[in-house]
Amino acid sequence: MTGDHRLYEALYKEFRWHVPAVFNIAEVCCGRWARQAPQRVAILYENEEGHRAQLRYGELQARANRLSHLLERLGVGPGDRVAIVMPQRFETAIAHMAVYQLGAVAMPLSMLFGPDALAYRLQDSEAKVAIADAVSVGPLRSVAGTCPALQHLVVADRAAAPGEVDWEAALARESSVYVGRATHADDPAVLIYTSGTTGPPKGALIPHRALIGNLPGFVASQNWFGFPLPQELSSPSATPADDQVFWSPADWAWTGGLMDALLPTLYFGRSIVAFHGRFNAERAFELMQRYRVTHTFLFPTALRAMMKAVPEPRRHFDLALRAIMSAGEAVGDAVFAYGQQQLGITINEMFGQTEMNYVVGNCSACWPARPGSMGRPYPGHRVAVIDDEGRECPPGTPGEVAVHRCDIHGDPDPVFFLGYWRNDGATRAKFTGDPDNSWCRTGDTAVMDEDGYLWYQGRSDDVFKVAGYRIGPSEIENCLVKHPAVANAAVVPKPDPERGALVKAYVVLAPGHTGDEALVQALQQHVRGRLAPYQYPKEIEFIDALPMTTTGKVQRRLLRLREEERVAAASSAR
Known part of the structure; x- marks a missing residue:
């Protein structure tokens, strides 16, 4: 079931924020349900040893x-x-x-x-x-x-x-x-430290109202979680919402696990699976089958591992999935196709960050998802691609994704953080443009098309130029992952005196494959035949595992530094 563009336009234009003056996350996520339905299961727990329990x-x-x-x-x-x-x-x-x-x-x-x-x-x-x-x-x-x-x-x-x-x-x-x-809705509730590209981590202070700001994106990315579908899309055979069960391997210590999984699930009085153990692709399917998981948030890296480990999951598992949200990295059309063809789910890619989360994404139940796109601005959020001076870029022009302090009606968007903990300078630097510095920069580069879909190109500091061409790593990485020998990949620039940089790929091999010169040439030809000539990796290095953040993002910055140090060492040795 898919929606159309008209429904999206109506939802986006008609949405209005309602933020009460007094608001507390614990009251809406637990207190009211403890009074109304105390026996309803809140958390289904399991650990690696197989111990299971419930908490109502x-x-x-x-x-x-x-x-x-x-x-x-x-x-x-x-x-x-x-x-x-x-x-x-x-x-x-x-x-x-x-x-x-x-x-x-x-x-x-x-x-x-x-x-x-x-x-x-x-x-x-x-x-x-x-x-x-x-x-x-x-x-x-x-x-x-x-x-x-x-x-x-x-x-x-x-x-x-x-x-x-x-x-x-x-x-x-x-x-x-x-x-x-x-x-009060503006009172601080959470302090989450985010890792930047420079300097020590900064503490993002999140108010209680930010949960309200997250909800439209959560509901939409989970194909209308917590609510019946809009009347235009409902049918007599529609599944009721009261049997919804959520699970995600995302750590509850991070925005992805806390604000994208635990808190919104509890807000709607549903059950969430808490698995205490390491992520494993086969176990992920087993958990979803055992607990009849209907909705999930899976990082692209997790989905890639599941795709490689269990190519035809519905032959082996009885799944109840109705929605998959993915974020942290570009999903790519290989994983997108796997979701549709093998899981029967159109994966809803989402984009946001700790400071203003859940602002862009898809909802395949209500409007068409475009493979490779991170989606459209969710209702309630005014999002644009801006240039270095804070001006909105025309469609098709790369720029930095930014979120406006106010929605399209001029009302304050509740999704925003209060500021960086004891770092007013960093807070001010986060905002730009307009007389009132109303645009909040994300540090991520994208292109917005004529219909408002955003196409992710990478972190601003991950995008680089080769011989004058602008290289976004995610497209090349997605192409590499389509090769059966590749489990995961990361693309970074390798300094080069003539071209400024060369395209360098770090590749994690899929089981059963050997990294040799023949495979290097095969992968280069694989990319050269699918992307522009300047995009294929001139150098490929096989690696056991990519450096990852605890939220599942590839730390390309560490790989870039490795290349810079190697080139510097080679130059000094000459």
């Missing part, structure tokens, strides 16, 4: 109430930062609800962070309390002494050491009744 909305609220009391007892008040360093598990969701309803600020931190990364964020944020489990508490203990503001470690799994707070024992002493604070 009533119990989620009761445990969050106990933790709110405990945090207050430990000295946490409105606006104070609380670090949450745990994977997908009950305690992570409980901690978020407890912090929000207390009026404090949740600072989710990845389990993958080493001591230095943890120390910087804890010191910079001046977090008062950190909440961890048996696995994550070790690195926290090693840096706690260097963080003067950090007063307490709350540890789950009965793993607390002397001087630390045992989660289970402490919560058992607290009341399960708690009256949450009536926070």
